[in-house]
Amino acid sequence: MAAFHFELVSPEKHLFSGEVESVVAPGADGQFTVLKDHAPVMTTLKAGVVTVAGGDGKVEKLFVRGGFADVNASGFTILAEQAIPLSEVDIAKVDADIRNAREDFSDAKSDDARLAASDKLSQLQELRAAIGA
Numbered sequence: 001m002a003a004f005h006f007e008l009v010s011p012e013k014h015l016f017s018g019e020v021e022s023v024v025a026p027g028a029d030g031q032f033t034v035l036k037d038h039a040p041v042m043t044t045l046k047a048g049v050v051t052v053a054g055g056d057g058k059v060e061k062l063f064v065r066g067g068f069a070d071v072n073a074s075g076f077t078i079l080a081e082q083a084i085p086l087s088e089v090d091i092a093k094v095d096a097d098i099r100n101a102r103e104d105f106s107d108a109k110s111d112d113a114r115l116a117a118s119d120k121l122s123q124l125q126e127l128r129a130a131i132g133a
Contacts, residue, residue: 002036003055005075008062012081014027015062016052021087024051025069034076047123049086050078059131061086063130065123089131098124 026048045067049090052060067080101124101132105117 004034004036004038004132006034006052006077007010007075007081008050008052008064008078008083010064010067010080012082015080015085016060016084018054020052020054022053024049025078026050027041027069034071038071038076040073041069045069045078047126050083061130063089065127086130089127091128091131094128094131096125098128115118 003021006016006020006023008012008016016120021035024031024044025034028044028046031048032043039070045064047065048063050062050064052062054060062083062085064078065082066078067078067083070077070079098121101117101121105114105121108114
């Protein structure tokens with residue numbers, strides 16, 4: 001398979017930069033796969049796993065919490081709101097965060113607070129599911 005350039009950046013750090021054979025990303029309208037010479041596209045991302053396959057057969061999985069994806073002639077770039085390699089996720093902390101988010105949702109006094117708590121809970125549950133997969 002032919003390689004192309006891929007970068008994944010979050011506000012905290014530059015998580016990935018290199019030549020890859022394919023990337024699967026969680027688009028707002030569903031997962032999509034990018035290969036070399038993909039048609040140009042820009043889309044938003046939802047919380048989910050980005051799977052990066054290199055030419056050496058190595059596969060890296062990173063969890064993103066939203067962001068933007070841009071495919072153009074020079075490659076594929078993801079600007080993530082937040083991102084972390086799945087290998088670095090602390091399962092006990094995620095489980096505790098889920099419990100706290102459930103409490104925040106139950107304690108929410110306004111629709112805006114309930115919506116924010118619901119979004120956070122959904123993202124954490126998506127992360128937990130990705131770890132278990």
